[in-house]
Amino acid sequence: VEEELASFEPEAGAYTGSHAAGGHSHGHGGHSPLAPVPLRQKIHRPADVDGA
Incomplete structure (x- = not known):
């Protein structure tokens, strides 16, 4: 054994x-945190432009 x-x-x-x-490190450590960041920024960007 x-x-x-x-x-x-x-x-x-x-x-x-x-x-x-x-x-794994790049996907879980870079993709996971980078996925919600750009997704939120993208949703916030159009929302800010629409709101502004």
Whole structure:
């Protein structure tokens, strides 16, 4: 089990690291907060223009 974990650790770490730093981290850490921000700004922008 230790050998399987050791073999899986580097593979999962490299896959998770690349996926988490390039896809997961960027998607969850950059897309999640950036999604509601631009969405709110876009909704606020037209609302401000309509209201103004």
